[in-house]
Amino acid sequence: MKQEGKVSAGGDLLAKIIEEKKLSLCVECGKCVASCPMAEFYDRFSFLFSARGIVKKALLGLDVLRDPNIWFCLKCDVCAQLCPAGVKYAEFVEDIRQLAIREGVTENSVVCPRCGRYYLPLPTLERLKEILAGKGLADEFIELCPQCRQDDMAGKLAVHTVLAKSSVPRHHPA
Numbered sequence: 001m002k003q004e005g006k007v008s009a010g011g012d013l014l015a016k017i018i019e020e021k022k023l024s025l026c027v028e029c030g031k032c033v034a035s036c037p038m039a040e041f042y043d044r045f046s047f048l049f050s051a052r053g054i055v056k057k058a059l060l061g062l063d064v065l066r067d068p069n070i071w072f073c074l075k076c077d078v079c080a081q082l083c084p085a086g087v088k089y090a091e092f093v094e095d096i097r098q099l100a101i102r103e104g105v106t107e108n109s110v111v112c113p114r115c116g117r118y119y120l121p122l123p124t125l126e127r128l129k130e131i132l133a134g135k136g137l138a139d140e141f142i143e144l145c146p147q148c149r150q151d152d153m154a155g156k157l158a159v160h161t162v163l164a165k166s167s168v169p170r171h172h173p174a
């Protein structure tokens with residue numbers, strides 16, 4: 001797809017991201033769609049949220065920042081590694097998500113309730129919860145961002161260690 005993208009939303013910043021991530025080099029080969037794990041992760045997989053679909057919409061100047069389909073990608077980077085044109089799709093999608101958040105489009109971004117930072121797209125979180133529920137597994141741990149989860153776990157381990165030490169009977173020499 002060797003055409004210039006006319007950018008109608010996101011202004012210069014979006015245009016810069018499109019250029020930096022080499023979207024205009026896309027040749028529409030479809031490798032990114034064929035290799036994408038979203039097809040297995042989500043119940044339904046659509047061209048609308050595939051890398052090729054989003055690249056096309058961005059190059060056509062559609063408002064990708066307000067497109068809920070940009071929040072499905074798992075950012076595994078497989079597509080970028082296989083792309084014959086060098087399109088850096090995972091980096092592109094991360095950059096436009098950050099830009100969308102800065103522009104106030106936050107309904108599809110999940111914020112950690114402890115530190116307040118964005119850490120997961122809503123469709124990914126919802127699907128993870130569905131998968132865990134289907135296996136009868138608890139899902140509270142994914143409510144926190146990875147850093148807070150780690151801190152939480154470290155805190156619990158520290159308390160556990162202190163309790164374990166305090167419950168060990170002391171040996172008093174006769």
Ligand code: SF4
Binds near residue numbers: 026029030079084089
């Ligand atoms: S693999 Fe690259 S060139 Fe092929 S459709 Fe996807 S983004 Fe375009």
Ligand code: SF4
Binds near residue numbers: 035
């Ligand atoms: S980075 Fe996103 S679009 Fe690319 S293969 Fe992974 S999940 Fe699919």
